[in-house]
Amino acid sequence: MESKLKPSELMAISVLLALLSLQNWANATPQVPCYFIFGDSLSDSGNNNKLLTSAKVNYPPYGFDFPQGPTGRFTDGRTIHDFIVKRLGFKDYMPPFADSEGKNILNGVNYASGAAGILDATGYHRGGRIPFNEQIKNHKIIISRITDLMRNDSATKLHLSRCIYSVQIGSNDYINNYFKSALYHSGRRYTTQEFANVLIEQFSVQLKTLYDTGARKFAVYGLGLIGCTPDALSVYRPDGMPCVQKLNDGATPFNERLKPLLDEFNRNLTDAKFTYLNPSGNPAGLVTNSSCCQTGGGDGELCHPNSKPCRNPRQYLFWDGAHPTEVWNEMIAKSAYDSEKPEEANPFNIRKLAMQVMPLSFEKHRL
Numbered sequence: 001m002e003s004k005l006k007p008s009e010l011m012a013i014s015v016l017l018a019l020l021s022l023q024n025w026a027n028a029t030p031q032v033p034c035y036f037i038f039g040d041s042l043s044d045s046g047n048n049n050k051l052l053t054s055a056k057v058n059y060p061p062y063g064f065d066f067p068q069g070p071t072g073r074f075t076d077g078r079t080i081h082d083f084i085v086k087r088l089g090f091k092d093y094m095p096p097f098a099d100s101e102g103k104n105i106l107n108g109v110n111y112a113s114g115a116a117g118i119l120d121a122t123g124y125h126r127g128g129r130i131p132f133n134e135q136i137k138n139h140k141i142i143i144s145r146i147t148d149l150m151r152n153d154s155a156t157k158l159h160l161s162r163c164i165y166s167v168q169i170g171s172n173d174y175i176n177n178y179f180k181s182a183l184y185h186s187g188r189r190y191t192t193q194e195f196a197n198v199l200i201e202q203f204s205v206q207l208k209t210l211y212d213t214g215a216r217k218f219a220v221y222g223l224g225l226i227g228c229t230p231d232a233l234s235v236y237r238p239d240g241m242p243c244v245q246k247l248n249d250g251a252t253p254f255n256e257r258l259k260p261l262l263d264e265f266n267r268n269l270t271d272a273k274f275t276y277l278n279p280s281g282n283p284a285g286l287v288t289n290s291s292c293c294q295t296g297g298g299d300g301e302l303c304h305p306n307s308k309p310c311r312n313p314r315q316y317l318f319w320d321g322a323h324p325t326e327v328w329n330e331m332i333a334k335s336a337y338d339s340e341k342p343e344e345a346n347p348f349n350i351r352k353l354a355m356q357v358m359p360l361s362f363e364k365h366r367l
Helices: 007-027 080-087 102-107 132-150 153-161 171-178 192-212 230-236 245-268 326-338 350-355
Strands: 035-039 164-168 217-221 273-277 287-291 295-297 316-318
Touching: 035 080, 035 132, 080 164, 080 326, 080 350, 102 132, 132 153, 132 192, 164 192, 164 350, 171 192, 171 245, 192 217, 192 245, 217 245, 217 350, 230 245, 230 287, 245 273, 273 350, 316 326, 326 350
Parallel strands: 035 164, 164 217, 217 273, 287 316
Antiparallel strands: none
């Protein structure tokens, strides 16, 4: 579809491109102008801190290896996305939506929330959380604020079209929904195949909504091995096996449907790029069956407040009962950013996604 831009819009775009080109030459700016993060506790950097919820970690020993100490990150140090934004060339980490202000939002915002899911009901027993639908609403608020800062709708659209939108969500729809049959009906109502269809149908609508707000570069993560966490091993006690196969097998259909969905988007939304990223890797050399910290906080999977962690977190895959250490996050971030293996990044890694040049078309598409 051809772009139908007014002369004033073309002028605004030309001015913005000239300014960005000059800025790149003078300041060695990041590879993309902004990076937006949507997700759950694997990505949360503080959005849950002020919520009434059992899914928040703004206390020691969280932040054990982070310069600012406990910030609300569910790990000892940096998250996957903290590492990725540095690889992309950003000076600062993306601020959580709850603390976003001023011109910093031009570089991106983190909307992720612990216990959040694709489905609004997911994680309700944990108390306050920000489901994916609400994260998208928060993004629309940020878009309005960016428009006020840029004072030009077309310049805002161009700015947003060059950003990367990272989406890593879905684990809680299994951990804190489907496999908690005493609290949620989904596990009794659907087979694993049917539940994956429910999630993918909703996820498709949500990604398309982001597209309609101006997103054009999507980095979408599949689900990791949710049956291999220390918490899963503690709850299900799989007779000496390294993982709870029931959990891994239950979540597999989601990944099997996610890849074709992104392929479909790439075929039909020709002015956008979607790439699939695998958050699993080879944990060789790391302790995988126990956590670095003493658990018992939250619903049992989080660190006990003010407890003393293990001596060397870099030897562990898991910081607490469900969330990885900084060393594992760094490994996955490296893979997502520059891996050439199709099983890890498909059709391309984040470095190549950043290089993609999007057509100047702001028309909405219909699938």
